[in-house]
Amino acid sequence: MNIPFVDLKTQYHALKPEIDQALLRVLESSAFSAGPFVASFEKAFAQAQGVDRCLAVSSGTAALHLVGMALGLKPGDEVIMPSNTFFATAEGVSLTGAKPVFVDCDPLYYNLDPGKLERALTPASKAVFAVHLYGQPAPLGPILDFCQKKGLPLVEDCAQAHLATYQGRPVGSFGVAGCFSFYPGKNLGAYGEGGAVVTGDAGLHAKMAALGNHGSRERYVHQYVGHNYRMDGFQGAILEVKLKYLEAWTQARRRAAGLYRQHLAGVPQVVLPSEAPGARHVYHLFVVRAPRRDELKKYLEERGVGVGIHYPIPCHKQAAYAQGGHARGDLPVCEAYASEILSLPMFAEISEEQIAHVARLIGEFYA
Ligand SMILES: Cc1ncc(COP(=O)(O)O)c(C=O)c1O
Missing domain, CATH: 3.40.640.10 (Type I PLP-dependent aspartate aminotransferase-like (Major domain))
Structure with a gap:
Protein backbone atom coordinates (compact mmCIF):
# COMPACT_ATOMS: atom_id res chain seq x y z
CA MET A 1 0.00 0.00 0.00
CA LYS A 244 -15.71 26.32 4.96
CA TYR A 245 -14.28 22.82 5.40
CA LEU A 246 -11.37 23.71 7.66
CA GLU A 247 -13.07 22.89 10.97
CA ALA A 248 -14.15 19.46 9.67
CA TRP A 249 -10.64 18.82 8.32
CA THR A 250 -9.16 19.89 11.64
CA GLN A 251 -11.37 17.42 13.48
CA ALA A 252 -10.34 14.72 10.99
CA ARG A 253 -6.65 15.47 11.68
CA ARG A 254 -7.24 15.22 15.42
CA ARG A 255 -9.06 11.91 14.88
CA ALA A 256 -6.15 10.65 12.78
CA ALA A 257 -3.75 11.61 15.59
CA GLY A 258 -5.88 9.62 18.03
CA LEU A 259 -5.77 6.61 15.70
CA TYR A 260 -1.97 6.83 15.44
CA ARG A 261 -1.85 6.82 19.24
CA GLN A 262 -4.00 3.67 19.38
CA HIS A 263 -2.16 1.83 16.66
CA LEU A 264 1.32 2.78 17.94
CA ALA A 265 0.52 2.04 21.58
CA GLY A 266 2.34 -1.30 21.32
CA VAL A 267 5.56 0.21 19.95
CA PRO A 268 7.34 1.56 23.05
CA GLN A 269 10.40 2.68 21.08
CA VAL A 270 8.40 5.48 19.49
CA VAL A 271 7.76 8.66 21.51
CA LEU A 272 4.36 10.06 20.53
CA PRO A 273 3.60 13.80 20.50
CA SER A 274 2.22 15.24 23.76
CA GLU A 275 -0.63 17.72 23.86
CA ALA A 276 0.10 20.70 26.11
CA PRO A 277 -2.54 21.58 28.74
CA GLY A 278 -5.07 24.06 27.39
CA ALA A 279 -3.81 23.69 23.83
CA ARG A 280 -5.89 22.51 20.89
CA HIS A 281 -3.30 20.84 18.69
CA VAL A 282 -4.39 20.83 15.03
CA TYR A 283 -1.80 18.28 13.84
CA HIS A 284 -0.39 19.98 10.81
CA LEU A 285 2.28 17.36 11.39
CA PHE A 286 2.29 14.18 13.47
CA VAL A 287 5.87 14.12 14.71
CA VAL A 288 7.24 11.18 16.66
CA ARG A 289 10.71 10.63 18.08
CA ALA A 290 12.27 7.37 17.08
CA PRO A 291 15.59 5.64 17.72
CA ARG A 292 17.52 4.75 14.53
CA ARG A 293 15.40 7.39 12.82
CA ASP A 294 17.25 7.39 9.51
CA GLU A 295 16.98 3.60 9.17
CA LEU A 296 13.28 3.72 10.05
CA LYS A 297 12.72 6.49 7.51
CA LYS A 298 14.39 4.43 4.80
CA TYR A 299 12.43 1.31 5.82
CA LEU A 300 9.11 3.17 5.51
CA GLU A 301 10.03 4.92 2.26
CA GLU A 302 11.11 1.63 0.66
CA ARG A 303 7.66 0.32 1.49
CA GLY A 304 5.84 3.22 -0.11
CA VAL A 305 5.18 5.37 2.95
CA GLY A 306 5.96 9.09 2.61
CA VAL A 307 7.58 10.58 5.72
CA GLY A 308 9.39 13.83 6.51
CA ILE A 309 11.77 15.48 8.96
CA HIS A 310 10.68 18.83 10.38
CA TYR A 311 13.40 19.95 10.67
CA PRO A 312 16.73 18.20 10.16
CA ILE A 313 18.84 21.28 11.00
CA PRO A 314 17.76 23.78 13.69
CA CYS A 315 17.95 27.41 12.53
CA HIS A 316 21.00 28.28 14.66
CA LYS A 317 22.97 25.51 12.90
CA GLN A 318 22.10 26.67 9.39
CA ALA A 319 24.95 27.90 7.19
CA ALA A 320 23.01 31.13 6.65
CA TYR A 321 23.45 31.91 10.35
CA ALA A 322 27.00 30.60 10.71
CA GLN A 323 28.30 34.12 11.29
CA GLY A 324 27.39 36.29 14.21
CA GLY A 325 26.59 34.01 17.17
CA HIS A 326 22.84 33.89 16.78
CA ALA A 327 22.38 31.46 19.67
CA ARG A 328 23.59 32.32 23.16
CA GLY A 329 25.01 29.01 24.38
CA ASP A 330 24.07 25.58 23.14
CA LEU A 331 20.53 24.57 22.42
CA PRO A 332 20.82 20.91 23.49
CA VAL A 333 17.17 19.89 23.21
CA CYS A 334 16.55 20.88 19.62
CA GLU A 335 20.03 19.71 18.64
CA ALA A 336 19.37 16.24 20.06
CA TYR A 337 15.86 16.01 18.62
CA ALA A 338 16.96 16.90 15.10
CA SER A 339 18.28 13.36 14.69
CA GLU A 340 15.24 11.65 16.26
CA ILE A 341 12.15 13.37 14.89
CA LEU A 342 10.08 11.83 12.11
CA SER A 343 6.83 13.14 10.65
CA LEU A 344 4.34 10.42 9.70
CA PRO A 345 1.75 10.80 6.91
CA MET A 346 -0.93 13.26 8.02
CA PHE A 347 -3.79 14.82 6.08
CA ALA A 348 -7.49 15.19 6.76
CA GLU A 349 -8.47 12.37 4.41
CA ILE A 350 -6.05 9.72 5.77
CA SER A 351 -7.92 6.49 6.57
CA GLU A 352 -7.66 4.23 9.60
CA GLU A 353 -6.45 1.49 7.26
CA GLN A 354 -3.57 3.70 6.11
CA ILE A 355 -2.70 4.66 9.69
CA ALA A 356 -2.82 1.03 10.83
CA HIS A 357 -0.52 0.08 7.94
CA VAL A 358 2.07 2.74 8.86
CA ALA A 359 1.94 1.66 12.52
CA ARG A 360 2.30 -2.02 11.55
CA LEU A 361 5.41 -1.25 9.49
CA ILE A 362 6.94 0.71 12.36
CA GLY A 363 6.22 -2.20 14.73
CA GLU A 364 7.84 -4.61 12.25
CA PHE A 365 10.91 -2.40 11.95
CA TYR A 366 11.58 -2.48 15.69
CA ALA A 367 10.67 -6.17 15.99
C1 LIG B 1 6.50 27.69 10.83
C2 LIG B 1 6.50 28.29 9.45
N1 LIG B 1 6.75 29.60 9.32
C3 LIG B 1 6.72 30.20 8.12
C4 LIG B 1 6.45 29.50 6.97
C5 LIG B 1 6.55 30.20 5.66
O1 LIG B 1 5.40 30.14 4.92
P1 LIG B 1 5.45 30.20 3.30
O2 LIG B 1 6.00 28.92 2.82
O3 LIG B 1 4.01 30.39 2.94
O4 LIG B 1 6.29 31.37 2.93
C6 LIG B 1 6.15 28.13 7.07
C7 LIG B 1 5.78 27.28 5.92
O5 LIG B 1 6.34 27.10 4.93
C8 LIG B 1 6.19 27.50 8.33
O6 LIG B 1 5.94 26.21 8.47
Whole structure:
Protein backbone atom coordinates (compact mmCIF):
# COMPACT_ATOMS: atom_id res chain seq x y z
CA MET A 1 0.00 0.00 0.00
CA ASN A 2 1.47 3.38 -1.03
CA ILE A 3 0.69 6.14 1.46
CA PRO A 4 1.73 9.67 0.52
CA PHE A 5 2.99 12.06 3.16
CA VAL A 6 0.31 14.55 2.09
CA ASP A 7 -2.50 13.88 -0.38
CA LEU A 8 -3.69 17.06 -2.11
CA LYS A 9 -5.45 15.30 -4.99
CA THR A 10 -8.13 13.55 -2.94
CA GLN A 11 -9.14 16.84 -1.37
CA TYR A 12 -9.30 18.63 -4.72
CA HIS A 13 -11.51 15.92 -6.21
CA ALA A 14 -13.89 16.16 -3.25
CA LEU A 15 -14.28 19.91 -3.89
CA LYS A 16 -13.77 19.99 -7.66
CA PRO A 17 -17.10 21.53 -8.76
CA GLU A 18 -16.85 24.34 -6.18
CA ILE A 19 -13.18 25.05 -6.84
CA ASP A 20 -13.55 25.01 -10.61
CA GLN A 21 -16.47 27.44 -10.40
CA ALA A 22 -14.51 29.75 -8.12
CA LEU A 23 -11.62 29.79 -10.61
CA LEU A 24 -13.98 30.60 -13.47
CA ARG A 25 -15.45 33.49 -11.51
CA VAL A 26 -11.98 34.98 -11.14
CA LEU A 27 -11.27 34.52 -14.83
CA GLU A 28 -14.56 36.13 -15.83
CA SER A 29 -14.06 39.10 -13.51
CA SER A 30 -10.33 39.60 -14.25
CA ALA A 31 -9.77 40.22 -10.51
CA PHE A 32 -6.31 38.66 -10.63
CA SER A 33 -4.39 40.66 -8.04
CA ALA A 34 -5.95 41.35 -4.62
CA GLY A 35 -9.51 42.58 -5.39
CA PRO A 36 -12.94 41.39 -4.26
CA PHE A 37 -12.22 37.64 -3.91
CA VAL A 38 -9.23 38.33 -1.69
CA ALA A 39 -11.18 40.90 0.35
CA SER A 40 -14.00 38.44 0.87
CA PHE A 41 -11.57 35.75 2.02
CA GLU A 42 -9.88 38.22 4.41
CA LYS A 43 -13.20 38.86 6.11
CA ALA A 44 -14.03 35.17 6.42
CA PHE A 45 -10.57 34.24 7.68
CA ALA A 46 -10.51 37.01 10.31
CA GLN A 47 -13.82 35.71 11.61
CA ALA A 48 -12.59 32.10 11.66
CA GLN A 49 -9.50 33.13 13.65
CA GLY A 50 -11.44 35.36 16.05
CA VAL A 51 -9.69 38.62 15.12
CA ASP A 52 -10.87 41.96 13.75
CA ARG A 53 -8.59 42.23 10.76
CA CYS A 54 -6.82 40.08 8.23
CA LEU A 55 -4.46 41.07 5.45
CA ALA A 56 -4.04 38.35 2.84
CA VAL A 57 -0.57 38.28 1.31
CA SER A 58 1.53 36.27 -1.12
CA SER A 59 3.12 33.85 1.40
CA GLY A 60 3.72 33.15 5.06
CA THR A 61 7.24 34.48 4.66
CA ALA A 62 5.83 37.73 3.27
CA ALA A 63 3.50 37.90 6.29
CA LEU A 64 6.42 37.55 8.73
CA HIS A 65 8.54 40.10 6.86
CA LEU A 66 5.65 42.58 6.72
CA VAL A 67 5.07 42.43 10.47
CA GLY A 68 8.77 42.92 11.06
CA MET A 69 8.84 45.93 8.74
CA ALA A 70 5.68 47.40 10.25
CA LEU A 71 7.15 47.04 13.77
CA GLY A 72 10.15 49.02 12.53
CA LEU A 73 12.74 46.27 13.03
CA LYS A 74 16.11 47.33 11.69
CA PRO A 75 19.83 46.46 11.77
CA GLY A 76 21.08 46.38 15.34
CA ASP A 77 17.77 45.07 16.70
CA GLU A 78 17.34 41.55 18.05
CA VAL A 79 14.32 39.28 17.98
CA ILE A 80 14.02 36.29 20.29
CA MET A 81 12.59 33.17 18.64
CA PRO A 82 12.80 29.38 18.76
CA SER A 83 15.50 27.65 16.76
CA ASN A 84 13.21 24.67 16.21
CA THR A 85 11.10 26.09 13.41
CA PHE A 86 10.98 26.35 9.66
CA PHE A 87 13.72 28.70 8.42
CA ALA A 88 11.18 31.30 7.21
CA THR A 89 10.40 32.47 10.77
CA ALA A 90 13.98 33.66 11.05
CA GLU A 91 14.10 34.85 7.47
CA GLY A 92 11.16 37.20 8.04
CA VAL A 93 13.20 38.88 10.77
CA SER A 94 16.55 38.83 8.95
CA LEU A 95 15.01 40.48 5.89
CA THR A 96 14.45 43.59 8.04
CA GLY A 97 18.13 43.63 8.98
CA ALA A 98 17.37 42.65 12.59
CA LYS A 99 19.06 39.60 14.10
CA PRO A 100 17.22 36.47 15.22
CA VAL A 101 18.38 35.27 18.63
CA PHE A 102 17.52 31.61 18.92
CA VAL A 103 16.39 29.81 22.06
CA ASP A 104 15.87 26.12 22.74
CA CYS A 105 12.60 24.21 22.68
CA ASP A 106 10.65 22.56 25.43
CA PRO A 107 11.54 18.82 25.65
CA LEU A 108 7.92 17.65 25.77
CA TYR A 109 6.05 19.91 23.34
CA TYR A 110 8.89 21.04 21.01
CA ASN A 111 7.80 24.69 21.15
CA LEU A 112 9.77 27.68 22.45
CA ASP A 113 10.75 27.08 26.09
CA PRO A 114 9.63 30.20 27.99
CA GLY A 115 12.22 29.47 30.69
CA LYS A 116 14.92 30.29 28.13
CA LEU A 117 13.65 33.77 27.22
CA GLU A 118 15.34 35.73 29.99
CA ARG A 119 18.81 34.54 28.99
CA ALA A 120 18.29 35.69 25.41
CA LEU A 121 17.24 39.19 26.43
CA THR A 122 19.58 42.14 25.80
CA PRO A 123 19.04 45.91 25.50
CA ALA A 124 18.80 45.29 21.72
CA SER A 125 15.79 42.92 22.08
CA LYS A 126 12.85 44.41 20.18
CA ALA A 127 10.30 41.57 19.87
CA VAL A 128 9.55 37.91 20.52
CA PHE A 129 8.41 35.68 17.66
CA ALA A 130 6.68 32.51 18.95
CA VAL A 131 5.87 29.59 16.64
CA HIS A 132 2.96 27.17 17.05
CA LEU A 133 5.01 24.35 15.67
CA TYR A 134 3.43 21.26 14.10
CA GLY A 135 -0.01 22.73 14.93
CA GLN A 136 0.47 22.88 18.71
CA PRO A 137 0.05 26.30 20.36
CA ALA A 138 3.20 27.58 22.05
CA PRO A 139 2.87 28.31 25.81
CA LEU A 140 1.34 31.73 25.22
CA GLY A 141 0.58 32.43 28.90
CA PRO A 142 4.20 32.52 30.12
CA ILE A 143 5.47 33.98 26.84
CA LEU A 144 2.99 36.86 27.02
CA ASP A 145 3.85 37.44 30.70
CA PHE A 146 7.49 37.80 29.71
CA CYS A 147 6.68 40.12 26.80
CA GLN A 148 4.47 42.32 28.94
CA LYS A 149 7.07 42.57 31.70
CA LYS A 150 9.79 43.51 29.24
CA GLY A 151 7.62 45.70 27.02
CA LEU A 152 8.24 43.60 23.91
CA PRO A 153 5.63 42.92 21.22
CA LEU A 154 4.77 39.26 20.60
CA VAL A 155 4.36 38.06 17.01
CA GLU A 156 2.83 34.62 16.49
CA ASP A 157 3.93 32.40 13.62
CA CYS A 158 0.72 30.44 13.03
CA ALA A 159 1.82 28.99 9.67
CA GLN A 160 1.14 25.45 10.93
CA ALA A 161 -1.71 26.20 13.32
CA HIS A 162 -4.92 27.31 11.59
CA LEU A 163 -7.81 27.00 14.07
CA ALA A 164 -5.53 25.93 16.91
CA THR A 165 -6.55 27.43 20.24
CA TYR A 166 -4.85 28.20 23.53
CA GLN A 167 -7.16 28.18 26.53
CA GLY A 168 -10.08 28.29 24.12
CA ARG A 169 -8.88 31.33 22.16
CA PRO A 170 -7.56 31.10 18.58
CA VAL A 171 -3.84 31.48 18.05
CA GLY A 172 -2.95 34.68 16.25
CA SER A 173 -5.20 36.70 18.58
CA PHE A 174 -2.70 36.86 21.47
CA GLY A 175 0.19 38.80 19.98
CA VAL A 176 0.25 42.09 18.10
CA ALA A 177 -0.08 39.99 14.95
CA GLY A 178 -0.39 36.38 13.80
CA CYS A 179 1.20 35.18 10.56
CA PHE A 180 -0.31 32.35 8.54
CA SER A 181 0.89 30.38 5.54
CA PHE A 182 -1.38 28.84 2.93
CA TYR A 183 1.38 26.87 1.24
CA PRO A 184 -0.43 23.97 -0.51
CA GLY A 185 0.35 21.33 2.13
CA LYS A 186 -0.76 23.47 5.07
CA ASN A 187 -3.98 22.72 6.99
CA LEU A 188 -5.59 25.43 4.87
CA GLY A 189 -3.67 25.30 1.62
CA ALA A 190 -3.87 27.45 -1.49
CA TYR A 191 -3.30 26.10 -5.01
CA GLY A 192 -0.15 28.15 -5.22
CA GLU A 193 1.46 30.42 -2.64
CA GLY A 194 -0.41 32.43 -0.03
CA GLY A 195 -0.29 33.83 3.48
CA ALA A 196 -2.02 36.23 5.83
CA VAL A 197 -1.43 38.46 8.81
CA VAL A 198 -4.20 38.83 11.37
CA THR A 199 -4.23 41.60 13.94
CA GLY A 200 -6.52 43.49 16.27
CA ASP A 201 -4.52 46.68 15.75
CA ALA A 202 -6.07 48.89 13.07
CA GLY A 203 -2.94 51.04 12.73
CA LEU A 204 -0.65 48.06 12.29
CA HIS A 205 -3.05 46.57 9.74
CA ALA A 206 -3.11 49.78 7.71
CA LYS A 207 0.67 50.05 7.77
CA MET A 208 1.13 46.44 6.69
CA ALA A 209 -1.44 46.87 3.92
CA ALA A 210 0.54 49.83 2.61
CA LEU A 211 3.95 48.13 3.01
CA GLY A 212 2.71 45.08 1.11
CA ASN A 213 1.46 47.28 -1.71
CA HIS A 214 4.65 49.22 -2.56
CA GLY A 215 4.32 51.41 0.53
CA SER A 216 1.23 52.95 -0.98
CA ARG A 217 -2.21 53.79 0.39
CA GLU A 218 -3.23 55.79 -2.63
CA ARG A 219 -2.39 54.84 -6.21
CA TYR A 220 1.05 56.11 -7.28
CA VAL A 221 1.58 57.87 -3.94
CA HIS A 222 4.25 56.06 -1.93
CA GLN A 223 4.76 56.68 1.74
CA TYR A 224 7.26 53.86 2.33
CA VAL A 225 9.56 51.61 0.38
CA GLY A 226 7.66 48.35 0.65
CA HIS A 227 7.07 45.26 -1.44
CA ASN A 228 4.55 43.67 -3.69
CA TYR A 229 3.15 41.10 -1.26
CA ARG A 230 -0.45 41.10 -2.55
CA MET A 231 -2.38 37.83 -2.71
CA ASP A 232 -3.56 36.82 -6.16
CA GLY A 233 -7.27 36.58 -6.91
CA PHE A 234 -7.29 32.84 -7.64
CA GLN A 235 -5.86 32.04 -4.22
CA GLY A 236 -8.40 34.26 -2.46
CA ALA A 237 -11.28 32.55 -4.25
CA ILE A 238 -9.89 29.04 -3.64
CA LEU A 239 -9.13 29.71 0.02
CA GLU A 240 -12.62 31.02 0.69
CA VAL A 241 -14.12 27.81 -0.69
CA LYS A 242 -11.73 25.66 1.34
CA LEU A 243 -12.14 27.65 4.56
CA LYS A 244 -15.71 26.32 4.96
CA TYR A 245 -14.28 22.82 5.40
CA LEU A 246 -11.37 23.71 7.66
CA GLU A 247 -13.07 22.89 10.97
CA ALA A 248 -14.15 19.46 9.67
CA TRP A 249 -10.64 18.82 8.32
CA THR A 250 -9.16 19.89 11.64
CA GLN A 251 -11.37 17.42 13.48
CA ALA A 252 -10.34 14.72 10.99
CA ARG A 253 -6.65 15.47 11.68
CA ARG A 254 -7.24 15.22 15.42
CA ARG A 255 -9.06 11.91 14.88
CA ALA A 256 -6.15 10.65 12.78
CA ALA A 257 -3.75 11.61 15.59
CA GLY A 258 -5.88 9.62 18.03
CA LEU A 259 -5.77 6.61 15.70
CA TYR A 260 -1.97 6.83 15.44
CA ARG A 261 -1.85 6.82 19.24
CA GLN A 262 -4.00 3.67 19.38
CA HIS A 263 -2.16 1.83 16.66
CA LEU A 264 1.32 2.78 17.94
CA ALA A 265 0.52 2.04 21.58
CA GLY A 266 2.34 -1.30 21.32
CA VAL A 267 5.56 0.21 19.95
CA PRO A 268 7.34 1.56 23.05
CA GLN A 269 10.40 2.68 21.08
CA VAL A 270 8.40 5.48 19.49
CA VAL A 271 7.76 8.66 21.51
CA LEU A 272 4.36 10.06 20.53
CA PRO A 273 3.60 13.80 20.50
CA SER A 274 2.22 15.24 23.76
CA GLU A 275 -0.63 17.72 23.86
CA ALA A 276 0.10 20.70 26.11
CA PRO A 277 -2.54 21.58 28.74
CA GLY A 278 -5.07 24.06 27.39
CA ALA A 279 -3.81 23.69 23.83
CA ARG A 280 -5.89 22.51 20.89
CA HIS A 281 -3.30 20.84 18.69
CA VAL A 282 -4.39 20.83 15.03
CA TYR A 283 -1.80 18.28 13.84
CA HIS A 284 -0.39 19.98 10.81
CA LEU A 285 2.28 17.36 11.39
CA PHE A 286 2.29 14.18 13.47
CA VAL A 287 5.87 14.12 14.71
CA VAL A 288 7.24 11.18 16.66
CA ARG A 289 10.71 10.63 18.08
CA ALA A 290 12.27 7.37 17.08
CA PRO A 291 15.59 5.64 17.72
CA ARG A 292 17.52 4.75 14.53
CA ARG A 293 15.40 7.39 12.82
CA ASP A 294 17.25 7.39 9.51
CA GLU A 295 16.98 3.60 9.17
CA LEU A 296 13.28 3.72 10.05
CA LYS A 297 12.72 6.49 7.51
CA LYS A 298 14.39 4.43 4.80
CA TYR A 299 12.43 1.31 5.82
CA LEU A 300 9.11 3.17 5.51
CA GLU A 301 10.03 4.92 2.26
CA GLU A 302 11.11 1.63 0.66
CA ARG A 303 7.66 0.32 1.49
CA GLY A 304 5.84 3.22 -0.11
CA VAL A 305 5.18 5.37 2.95
CA GLY A 306 5.96 9.09 2.61
CA VAL A 307 7.58 10.58 5.72
CA GLY A 308 9.39 13.83 6.51
CA ILE A 309 11.77 15.48 8.96
CA HIS A 310 10.68 18.83 10.38
CA TYR A 311 13.40 19.95 10.67
CA PRO A 312 16.73 18.20 10.16
CA ILE A 313 18.84 21.28 11.00
CA PRO A 314 17.76 23.78 13.69
CA CYS A 315 17.95 27.41 12.53
CA HIS A 316 21.00 28.28 14.66
CA LYS A 317 22.97 25.51 12.90
CA GLN A 318 22.10 26.67 9.39
CA ALA A 319 24.95 27.90 7.19
CA ALA A 320 23.01 31.13 6.65
CA TYR A 321 23.45 31.91 10.35
CA ALA A 322 27.00 30.60 10.71
CA GLN A 323 28.30 34.12 11.29
CA GLY A 324 27.39 36.29 14.21
CA GLY A 325 26.59 34.01 17.17
CA HIS A 326 22.84 33.89 16.78
CA ALA A 327 22.38 31.46 19.67
CA ARG A 328 23.59 32.32 23.16
CA GLY A 329 25.01 29.01 24.38
CA ASP A 330 24.07 25.58 23.14
CA LEU A 331 20.53 24.57 22.42
CA PRO A 332 20.82 20.91 23.49
CA VAL A 333 17.17 19.89 23.21
CA CYS A 334 16.55 20.88 19.62
CA GLU A 335 20.03 19.71 18.64
CA ALA A 336 19.37 16.24 20.06
CA TYR A 337 15.86 16.01 18.62
CA ALA A 338 16.96 16.90 15.10
CA SER A 339 18.28 13.36 14.69
CA GLU A 340 15.24 11.65 16.26
CA ILE A 341 12.15 13.37 14.89
CA LEU A 342 10.08 11.83 12.11
CA SER A 343 6.83 13.14 10.65
CA LEU A 344 4.34 10.42 9.70
CA PRO A 345 1.75 10.80 6.91
CA MET A 346 -0.93 13.26 8.02
CA PHE A 347 -3.79 14.82 6.08
CA ALA A 348 -7.49 15.19 6.76
CA GLU A 349 -8.47 12.37 4.41
CA ILE A 350 -6.05 9.72 5.77
CA SER A 351 -7.92 6.49 6.57
CA GLU A 352 -7.66 4.23 9.60
CA GLU A 353 -6.45 1.49 7.26
CA GLN A 354 -3.57 3.70 6.11
CA ILE A 355 -2.70 4.66 9.69
CA ALA A 356 -2.82 1.03 10.83
CA HIS A 357 -0.52 0.08 7.94
CA VAL A 358 2.07 2.74 8.86
CA ALA A 359 1.94 1.66 12.52
CA ARG A 360 2.30 -2.02 11.55
CA LEU A 361 5.41 -1.25 9.49
CA ILE A 362 6.94 0.71 12.36
CA GLY A 363 6.22 -2.20 14.73
CA GLU A 364 7.84 -4.61 12.25
CA PHE A 365 10.91 -2.40 11.95
CA TYR A 366 11.58 -2.48 15.69
CA ALA A 367 10.67 -6.17 15.99
C1 LIG B 1 6.50 27.69 10.83
C2 LIG B 1 6.50 28.29 9.45
N1 LIG B 1 6.75 29.60 9.32
C3 LIG B 1 6.72 30.20 8.12
C4 LIG B 1 6.45 29.50 6.97
C5 LIG B 1 6.55 30.20 5.66
O1 LIG B 1 5.40 30.14 4.92
P1 LIG B 1 5.45 30.20 3.30
O2 LIG B 1 6.00 28.92 2.82
O3 LIG B 1 4.01 30.39 2.94
O4 LIG B 1 6.29 31.37 2.93
C6 LIG B 1 6.15 28.13 7.07
C7 LIG B 1 5.78 27.28 5.92
O5 LIG B 1 6.34 27.10 4.93
C8 LIG B 1 6.19 27.50 8.33
O6 LIG B 1 5.94 26.21 8.47
